[in-house]
Amino acid sequence: MDRRRPFRLDPRVCFHTVDLTEPTADSRVAEVLAEERTEVVVHTAFRSEPTADLEMDHELETIGSLHVMNACSAAKVKRLIVTSSTMLYGPWPDNPNFLTERHPLRGHPAAHSVANRIQVELLLEKWRSRNPDTEVTVLRNCWIFGPTYTDHVTRYFARPLVAKLMGYDPLMQFVHEDDCMHALETATLHKHPGVFNVVGPGVLPLSTILRIAGKRILPTPPPILYRMANYPSKGQSGDAPEGFYDYLRYLWVADGQRGWDAFGEPVYTTREAWMSFVSSRRMRRYR
């Protein structure tokens, strides 16, 4: 289901046009689910990047998810899979080095998209207690890198000159798009109820990541960077720049052991996911 028919859709796939931001989207989704006798619902209708339209983001992500949940309980599906993000834990100076799934979702006060998704997870928690027959799987993935995946993070890292907060060098953690899709596929086909972090093994400091890609680094003191990036950032994502740059300032590495136990060891480590992204963009300058 989507708002538009995707380009080059496999003919075996039944497609339905649904707009989750409509007020009656829940009955429409329930109709489709009943018509197709659906057993598993994979809910991925989230913006891959935050937009400046805060209200629309909220309508789609939070209210749209609520519509999906209501439709699922009406259609009595067996399994509901929701994608989420480890960004929901939030970058905080007092985070432990590895955040487990039990860690509270603190988010970031300036990132509205993260706040919306935390609301989704809270709603989902309530919904799960009301619908004990449905298995709910939540996949929290960290920043995805790979040859084809694009969002505001990959676009930021694709720039030749990358601004970095002076004096901060947090450990970063990425996951490859193939590993992410593999986890989603395994969760769809097999029974894995619960919350899982979907992350790549290994961590790398931000400065090393940028050096591997041969990027020019612009270390900027945080107050200056936040002031400089204020208007571009508000125009692009609708958030103050802290909503993104704090993720390059403090630690928010998640512990992926539970996910690896359930979905198998990932093929790509953090370094390999990053290398795959870099080599696909031909960003590394071989001289």
Next chain:
Amino acid sequence: MNEEVEVEKSSAAESSDVLSPELLEALDGLRGEIRNRFPERRPAPVETIDWMGLVQRIQRQLSTLGMSERSGEVDEFGMDEIVLRRARPLLELLYEHYWRIELHGVDRIPDAGPCLLVANRSGLLPYDGLMVSHAIWRRRPQLRPRFMVADWLITLPFVQPYLARLGGVRACRENAERLIRSGESVLAFPEGVKGAAKVFRERYRLKRFGRGGVLRVALETRVPIIPIGIVGAEEAHPILFKWNAPARAVGLPFLPVTPTFPLFGPLGFFPLPTKWVIRIGEPISIDHLPPDAASDALLISRMNEQLRSEVQLLVDTGLSDRSSVWD
């Protein structure tokens, strides 16, 4: 030789009107000889600077700056072996010559398995953590305890990346348990910021040991606790008094006033060359305790106090043994 040639030349010029073929031949031979012996001095070629090449070379050097000597491989808590190896001469210098550290009782650390080392905290920057883990590494190369660092320090810009590369870990239970489970020993300072903020008058009087987090970690992971008393480090940064108003403005827990600190600017942060003695005590075994002892709050606080007095005893022994702060 030169004069001879001159003479020959002048004689040839004088007799230019009577040119016999033999003479011409001889002159030619002489010219050839001269040419061979004194290679003609050519004008230096005009050096054209390859601007594009130069620009490219500088670009290459800039873009690979710091690549060659950097491993980029860090362990999961951010420790970089290569940075550590390069820092070792400096640590060794501080250890041997600056603080002249004495280490007693290193044999008490068990050979097998990780352990939880507990020491008294002092000083603003974690010199004591670095030194104790370096001291233990010198005697037991297979064992390098990771030292715990207070929250406010691990988030301090510029300091944080280096601390993490050198093996510092943010002090929290999750990190300690994870490190011990992965087989590494952990050096904890349960006094926390209160320990670092001790003023000179209160030196070597140990503060409360947190809320027993160290004991909970030990009970959870079933590792022995080893008390360590550090003498000398608390005089390296003698805090005369704490000045709170400006510290709040920049988000620090306190601003220390030492004999040198605000006076000499950042230079005043340099610690004094006191004599350090590190005493390692007998391991405290927790094997006799039941596994669910972690939920017994009274037991935890009692053991916590016992641990504090063990460390205090080690510190007091060290204090009574030394004759002065400096030697």
